[in-house]
Amino acid sequence: MNDELKGEVTRGARALVVYPQMRGRGDLDTEARLEEAKGLALAIGLVVAEAMAIPIREPRAGTLFGEGQIQNIGVACELNEAELIIVDGSLSAIQQRNLEEKLKRKVIDRTGLILEIFGERAATAEGRLQVELAHLDYQAGRLVRSWTHLERQRGGFGFLGGPGETQIEADRRMIRDRMGKIRRELEQVRRTRGLHRDRREKAPWPIVALVGYTNAGKSTLFNYLTGAQVMAQDLLFATLDPTMRAIRLPGVEKAILSDTVGFISDLPTQLVAAFRATLEEVTAADLILHVRDIANPDTEAQKRQVLDVLADLGVLGSGENEDGEGEAEPAIPMVEVWNKWDLLGPEQAEELREVIAHRVGETIVPISALTGMGCDALLDTVGLSLTEDAKLYSFVIPAADGQRLAFLHARGDVVSEEDAGENEQGPLLRVQVRLADRELGRFSAL
Numbered sequence: 001m002n003d004e005l006k007g008e009v010t011r012g013a014r015a016l017v018v019y020p021q022m023r024g025r026g027d028l029d030t031e032a033r034l035e036e037a038k039g040l041a042l043a044i045g046l047v048v049a050e051a052m053a054i055p056i057r058e059p060r061a062g063t064l065f066g067e068g069q070i071q072n073i074g075v076a077c078e079l080n081e082a083e084l085i086i087v088d089g090s091l092s093a094i095q096q097r098n099l100e101e102k103l104k105r106k107v108i109d110r111t112g113l114i115l116e117i118f119g120e121r122a123a124t125a126e127g128r129l130q131v132e133l134a135h136l137d138y139q140a141g142r143l144v145r146s147w148t149h150l151e152r153q154r155g156g157f158g159f160l161g162g163p164g165e166t167q168i169e170a171d172r173r174m175i176r177d178r179m180g181k182i183r184r185e186l187e188q189v190r191r192t193r194g195l196h197r198d199r200r201e202k203a204p205w206p207i208v209a210l211v212g213y214t215n216a217g218k219s220t221l222f223n224y225l226t227g228a229q230v231m232a233q234d235l236l237f238a239t240l241d242p243t244m245r246a247i248r249l250p251g252v253e254k255a256i257l258s259d260t261v262g263f264i265s266d267l268p269t270q271l272v273a274a275f276r277a278t279l280e281e282v283t284a285a286d287l288i289l290h291v292r293d294i295a296n297p298d299t300e301a302q303k304r305q306v307l308d309v310l311a312d313l314g315v316l317g318s319g320e321n322e323d324g325e326g327e328a329e330p331a332i333p334m335v336e337v338w339n340k341w342d343l344l345g346p347e348q349a350e351e352l353r354e355v356i357a358h359r360v361g362e363t364i365v366p367i368s369a370l371t372g373m374g375c376d377a378l379l380d381t382v383g384l385s386l387t388e389d390a391k392l393y394s395f396v397i398p399a400a401d402g403q404r405l406a407f408l409h410a411r412g413d414v415v416s417e418e419d420a421g422e423n424e425q426g427p428l429l430r431v432q433v434r435l436a437d438r439e440l441g442r443f444s445a446l
Helices: 030-043 067-080 093-103 110-121 125-140 167-202 218-226 269-274 276-283 299-312 346-358 375-387 402-411 437-445
Strands: 014-022 047-056 084-087 106-109 207-212 243-249 252-259 287-293 334-339 364-366 391-398 413-423 426-435
Touching: 014 030, 014 067, 030 047, 030 084, 030 110, 047 067, 067 093, 084 093, 084 110, 093 106, 106 110, 110 125, 125 167, 207 218, 207 299, 218 243, 218 252, 218 287, 218 334, 218 375, 243 375, 252 375, 252 402, 287 299, 287 375, 334 375, 346 364, 364 375, 391 402, 391 413, 391 437, 402 426, 402 437, 426 437
Parallel strands: 014 047, 014 084, 084 106, 207 252, 207 287, 287 334, 334 364
Antiparallel strands: 243 252, 391 426, 413 426
């Protein structure tokens, strides 16, 4: 945990979740938002004593809530013996400090809570760097209340002496220096990953990226398809760091399946920036599988959140279809995977099958990653999607050119391979192969 919460909030602490219900907000409905906030608290090991929504007509600059509402929160804390208040929204440093003074309890907002989860879960060196950068960015604006020694001053340097820099200025400078160092380290990580990505593009394997709202079942599906043991629990942000494994597909000798961090509404801006590099793997994918928890009542709102993030990454097109209306056309082919089908009742399942039948132009596969239902059909769909625009080509290649031959076998569907005589380089092979346009471009670059 960061210094701000260390020693004050521990696992097992009782928390009161408060959702400020702003007028005109069009995200998840109130009940779903409260459930999601409770899930975030549980993910960091807190005990949710109570969750409540408070309507906000005009947010107060100093406290967000009105005086009467603050009193109600205080009473709820007393009744539930809550030692921590989680505000499921964004608080300014001043609002956070004023609420703590009035309620005599620790207060954290949604951003702080998500940062805590990410800080605990990040496993790779890059993930830890990204989380630390986001923490520092978040803390930099809150030094006014995060430190107890800010009014002290350090002595000046040089011959003039003088009051020197205040502690808060020194702390901000230290944070800026540390953030600069982390950014340089992350840039090196990005360059390294860029080299790996270039190598993968030359190495002949298509990449399939799993994306979706947190807790949609991506990691469960990843484990089922690859036999991996990625952490998969009924828990928000169970996995944070991207994981890749090889899988076999119909018509494709080998593909790389990538599991990414789950998306969530109102992801802190610090994390959107810090985790952009992690999600860069999605932009290099040949196919995206958008995994949806189809049993969740707010599945459509969750879908919009995911598509918004993908649009920010440039994975989606202009934001309109060819007719100038509707959802953005994907720049990368996308398949919707309607997961948790096993949780649906017979009537609901039948209604959704009718929806799928009428969704012309979209590829939708109903599955249960937990039971395996529909997963074979999903693999068939993925294999078909990766090869559907393939055309038949004939190449004459030196038999000793292992790199190009391996590419054709791995990224294409080799129809025939026969002797084509010799030249000064040695024996030649004539290879007839079906290749997608994207793979033809990669083959030509070898």
